[in-house]
Amino acid sequence: MKGMRITLSWIYLALIYLFILGPMFFVLAASFNTETSFPAAFEGVTLRWYARIWDHKEFLSSAWTSTLVALVSSALAVLAAFLAAYAISRGNKRENAWLSATLAAPLLVPQVVMSLGMLQLASVAGMGTGFWWLVAVHAVHNIPFALRLTMTGFARFDFALEDAATSLGAGRLTAWREVTIPVLQSSIVAGFTFCFIMSFVNLPVSLFLADTATTTLPVVMYSYIESRIDPMLAAVSAILFVLACAITLILDKIFRIRLVD
Amino acid sequence: MPDLKLTGITKRFDKSVAVDDLSLSIEHGEFVCLLGPSGCGKTTTLRMIAGFETADTGTIELDGMDITRLPPQKRDIGLVFQSYALFPHKTAAENVGFGLKMRKLPRADIDSQVKKALDLVRLGQVAERYPRQMSGGQQQRVALARALAIRPRLLLMDEPLSNLDAKLRDDMREEIRRIQKEVGITAIFVTHDQAEALALADRIAVMSEGRLMQIADPTSIYEAPANATVDQFIGQVNALQGSIAKVDGPIAHVAITGGRYIWGLDRQIPVGTPVLAMVKHERVFLSRQRPAAGENIFPCQVVSRTYLGAWIVYHCNLGDQAMTAAVPNHPAFEQFQPGEAAFLHWASADCRIFRQ
Numbered sequence: 201m202k203g204m205r206i207t208l209s210w211i212y213l214a215l216i217y218l219f220i221l222g223p224m225f226f227v228l229a230a231s232f233n234t235e236t237s238f239p240a241a242f243e244g245v246t247l248r249w250y251a252r253i254w255d256h257k258e259f260l261s262s263a264w265t266s267t268l269v270a271l272v273s274s275a276l277a278v279l280a281a282f283l284a285a286y287a288i289s290r291g292n293k294r295e296n297a298w299l300s301a302t303l304a305a306p307l308l309v310p311q312v313v314m315s316l317g318m319l320q321l322a323s324v325a326g327m328g329t330g331f332w333w334l335v336a337v338h339a340v341h342n343i344p345f346a347l348r349l350t351m352t353g354f355a356r357f358d359f360a361l362e363d364a365a366t367s368l369g370a371g372r373l374t375a376w377r378e379v380t381i382p383v384l385q386s387s388i389v390a391g392f393t394f395c396f397i398m399s400f401v402n403l404p405v406s407l408f409l410a411d412t413a414t415t416t417l418p419v420v421m422y423s424y425i426e427s428r429i430d431p432m433l434a435a436v437s438a439i440l441f442v443l444a445c446a447i448t449l450i451l452d453k454i455f456r457i458r459l460v461d
Numbered sequence: 462m463p464d465l466k467l468t469g470i471t472k473r474f475d476k477s478v479a480v481d482d483l484s485l486s487i488e489h490g491e492f493v494c495l496l497g498p499s500g501c502g503k504t505t506t507l508r509m510i511a512g513f514e515t516a517d518t519g520t521i522e523l524d525g526m527d528i529t530r531l532p533p534q535k536r537d538i539g540l541v542f543q544s545y546a547l548f549p550h551k552t553a554a555e556n557v558g559f560g561l562k563m564r565k566l567p568r569a570d571i572d573s574q575v576k577k578a579l580d581l582v583r584l585g586q587v588a589e590r591y592p593r594q595m596s597g598g599q600q601q602r603v604a605l606a607r608a609l610a611i612r613p614r615l616l617l618m619d620e621p622l623s624n625l626d627a628k629l630r631d632d633m634r635e636e637i638r639r640i641q642k643e644v645g646i647t648a649i650f651v652t653h654d655q656a657e658a659l660a661l662a663d664r665i666a667v668m669s670e671g672r673l674m675q676i677a678d679p680t681s682i683y684e685a686p687a688n689a690t691v692d693q694f695i696g697q698v699n700a701l702q703g704s705i706a707k708v709d710g711p712i713a714h715v716a717i718t719g720g721r722y723i724w725g726l727d728r729q730i731p732v733g734t735p736v737l738a739m740v741k742h743e744r745v746f747l748s749r750q751r752p753a754a755g756e757n758i759f760p761c762q763v764v765s766r767t768y769l770g771a772w773i774v775y776h777c778n779l780g781d782q783a784m785t786a787a788v789p790n791h792p793a794f795e796q797f798q799p800g801e802a803a804f805l806h807w808a809s810a811d812c813r814i815f816r817q
Binding site: 358360361363364365366367368369370371374378379382383 | 538543608
């Protein structure tokens with residue numbers, strides 16, 4: 201009976217991995233396939249699709265734009281989330297419910313709707329939708345995720361640590377630098393990483409708000425498949441997949457964080 | 462001159478009063494326990510002395526200097542927390558050295574003072590360990606060393622022993638007292654545990670509902686409580702309701718239910734006033750024979766018996782009045798079974814009378 205249950209739970213686990221990682225397997229296989237259409241049966245191994253990415257400079261420049269947008273917007277989102285999580289965790293219950301609800305609001309609005317609204321807002325305000333506008337909207341969209349992860353950290357944080365630091369002569373900022381931030385380091389890094397990935401792969405927001413100078417990688421990929429589908433896109437996806445895995449593993453090694461807690 | 466002086470301290474949170482017009486003077490080198498049930502305002506008082514809360518009214522003076530509005534990092538007050546609050550990412554030595562680092566002392570001075578502080582708490586050997594690698598008792602010692610390393614003007618401890626198990630708690634209690642005497646520092650220790658307060662303190666300040674009920678040495682607090690609240694909070698006490706019937710020299714006669722009169726020490730309360738007559742459980746005797754002479758002798762029936770090892774506690778009925786007697790578990794004292802008839806008696810000197 202017990203053995204049966206263990207077998208069943210292994211099968212369940214295997215199915216979960218199959219559904220999560222299975223699609224990635226086909227993408228990886230396609231990126232090395234000599235066949236020019238996609239999807240297609242596996243014909244032979246080639247690196248031609250990887251080489252072809254170099255011919256499409258818009259992929260490289262947009263990857264750089266995506267990286268910049270993701271870096272800056274994640275930093276802003278994590279900073280805002282950290283301050284909010286601090287206030288919520290240390291403040292009283294009434295503020296708590298109100299603030300949490302407000303900050304979680306971006307989760308409830310479909311991204312397409314939010315992006316349209318932001319586009320409208322930019323035009324009403326008479327501003328362009330350049331780099332900073334894109335960064336700001338990405339940041340707002342990411343705050344709820346960063347907030348969840350930093351809140352997890354604060355839930356286990358003993359505020360007596362700050363009192364201890366203060367009583368020993370540290371000012372508020374010094375106490376944060378010496379104690380609060382190092383102790384919460386793993387949730388902050390987890391929040392940042394999560395935001396970075398969310399921002400890097402975001403299509404709806406960027407689709408509406410990116411202009412020609414700030415086209416992000418997902419937008420370029422999306423417009424590419426509008427005209428054709430070939431394994432080069434699989435190669436791009438494979439690179440992103442490997443990078444994401446590598447970053448997660450490295451962060452796990454250094455900071456012992458779990459993106460999913 | 463007192464080391465620490467609180468004058469008329471009041472602190473409100475929203476609508477409730479946490480601390481109400483508290484005045485308190487503590488002499489240099491004194492060890493004072495703030496004792497009271499949870500919510501009595503003792504922790505708020507401590508946090509105001511430390512500077513984490515600001516008093517609404519009143520002043521706090523330390524060494525003759527007004528520190529009421531001074532930020533906590535400028536007060537030079539050492540703190541020990543219930544949760545230890547050791548920095549988890551720093552070693553024992555780095556924790557102890559933190560305050561010295563904040564004071565920008567040279568590296569060599571920090572090292573030698575950290576070593577001194579760790580030796581003081583007998584923990585020199587764990588300097589390079591992280592808090593998670595230490596036992597609760599060791600962590601609390603490091604926390605104490607950290608608070609003392611800055612050579613504070615005052616040491617505050619907030620229920621520092623309540624996370625330790627019973628045996629360790631007794632050892633740490635002795636240790637804290639030894640260290641406090643050795644350093645000669647003025648100390649305030651917050652606790653809800655009366656045994657801890659009685660064992661540790663030079664003076665105990667009993668608080669209730671934000672007010673200071675009494676401040677005195679442990680013997681006076683226990684044996685001469687200033688009011689019914691203190692009497693009821695410290696030790697186990699029988700409280701009998703009645704009213705003053707007659708005053709006869711130093712003895713007041715209190716009429717209780719069933720037409721009985723008990724004798725207690727007079728407090729100049731007028732005849733007819735409703736009062737509580739209080740006598741501690743262990744000052745009530747229980748015997749089979751009616752005592753030949755004495756005061757407050759009443760026939761009773763033993764209702765239940767609780768065996769506590771060192772003590773045996775009997776709940777008795779004195780008519781419709783319940784009374785409890787705690788009798789030492791010793792061959793010199795009689796033992797009883799539930800249902801037995803016996804005599805309760807106690808000295809009028811052990812019976813205190815308070816207005817209701």
